[in-house]
Amino acid sequence: MNVSDAVRGRRSIRDFLPDPIPESVLREIFDAARWAPSGSNVQAWKIIAVSGAERDAIIRMAQAKPEAGLASSDDFPIYPPNLWEPLRSRRFALAEDMYRALGIPRDDKPARLKQVARNFEFFGAPVGLFFVIDRRVAHGQWAHLGMLIQTVALLLEEHGLGCCMQEAxxxxxxxLAQMFGLGSDEMVYCGMAVGRPDRSKPVNQFERTRISVDELAEFRGFVK
Ligand SMILES: Cc1cc2nc3c(=O)[nH]c(=O)nc-3n(C[C@H](O)[C@H](O)[C@H](O)COP(=O)(O)O)c2cc1C
Structure with a gap:
C-alpha cells in the first residue's frame, strides 16, 4: 500500500467486527508511528492502549454516567462556542450524512443520542487508544500530537485495520485520568476505536465530502 492509498482509503469506522487485535500488531504500528515528527522533537505525547477487561471497565465507567458523555466541561473544549460559517455547516453536513446512513431521522433525538453513546463502547471495537498530552504544553504540541494520531491511523490502514478518532x-x-493513574498535568486529549472494520455496515460506507484543492490551498508565485 502506498501513502496515497492509505490516505484515501482511511475513513472513520463506526462499526467493528469483534476480532481481537494482538498487542504485537499494535506494538509494530507504534514502533513505526513513533517516527512521526514533532516540533524540536519534543514528543510531548503518550498512548494508552486498552483491550479486554481494561476496555470493558472503561465502557462500564462511561455507561454509569450516560449524561456526562454529552458535554465536555473542562478548559480544553473540542469546539469553540457558537461555531461560525463555513465550519458550522460542514459539521452539520457530516451529522446529516452519517445519520442518513444509519437510517436515523433528523428529529429522532433519542436515536441520535444512542448513536453518540456508541462512542463510549468504542463502536464495538476490541481496542481503544487514548492519546495523552500534558496540560502545560503550548498550542504547538497539540498540533504535534495530531501528527502522531494521523500516522497511527494510516499505519492501521496499512495493516487492514480501521479506526475512529474519538474526541468524544x-x-x-x-x-479516565483516574483509571489510568495519570499525573496531575496529564490529560487524555482524545480516544481512538481500533479494530477490524465491518465493511457491510452503511455507517462505514456513506460518501464523505471535502473542500476542493482551490478552497484548501492558495498558490502564489507559481508559473502556469
Ligand atoms: C481528532 C479527531 C477527533 C474525532 N472525534 C470523533 C468522535 O468523537 N466521534 C466520531 O464519531 N468521530 C470523530 N471524529 C471523526 C470525524 O468526524 C471524521 O474524521 C470526519 O468527519 C472526516 O471523515 P473521515 O474520517 O471518514 O474521513 C474525529 C476526528 C478527528 C480528527
Whole structure:
C-alpha cells in the first residue's frame, strides 16, 4: 500500500467486527508511528492502549454516567462556542450524512443520542487508544500530537485495520485520568476505536465530502 492509498482509503469506522487485535500488531504500528515528527522533537505525547477487561471497565465507567458523555466541561473544549460559517455547516453536513446512513431521522433525538453513546463502547471495537498530552504544553504540541494520531491511523490502514478518532472521550477526562493513574498535568486529549472494520455496515460506507484543492490551498508565485 502506498501513502496515497492509505490516505484515501482511511475513513472513520463506526462499526467493528469483534476480532481481537494482538498487542504485537499494535506494538509494530507504534514502533513505526513513533517516527512521526514533532516540533524540536519534543514528543510531548503518550498512548494508552486498552483491550479486554481494561476496555470493558472503561465502557462500564462511561455507561454509569450516560449524561456526562454529552458535554465536555473542562478548559480544553473540542469546539469553540457558537461555531461560525463555513465550519458550522460542514459539521452539520457530516451529522446529516452519517445519520442518513444509519437510517436515523433528523428529529429522532433519542436515536441520535444512542448513536453518540456508541462512542463510549468504542463502536464495538476490541481496542481503544487514548492519546495523552500534558496540560502545560503550548498550542504547538497539540498540533504535534495530531501528527502522531494521523500516522497511527494510516499505519492501521496499512495493516487492514480501521479506526475512529474519538474526541468524544474528552467528556470523561477526569474519570479516565483516574483509571489510568495519570499525573496531575496529564490529560487524555482524545480516544481512538481500533479494530477490524465491518465493511457491510452503511455507517462505514456513506460518501464523505471535502473542500476542493482551490478552497484548501492558495498558490502564489507559481508559473502556469
Ligand atoms: C481528532 C479527531 C477527533 C474525532 N472525534 C470523533 C468522535 O468523537 N466521534 C466520531 O464519531 N468521530 C470523530 N471524529 C471523526 C470525524 O468526524 C471524521 O474524521 C470526519 O468527519 C472526516 O471523515 P473521515 O474520517 O471518514 O474521513 C474525529 C476526528 C478527528 C480528527
Amino acid at each position: 472521550w474528552a467528556a470523561f477526562r477526569p474519570e
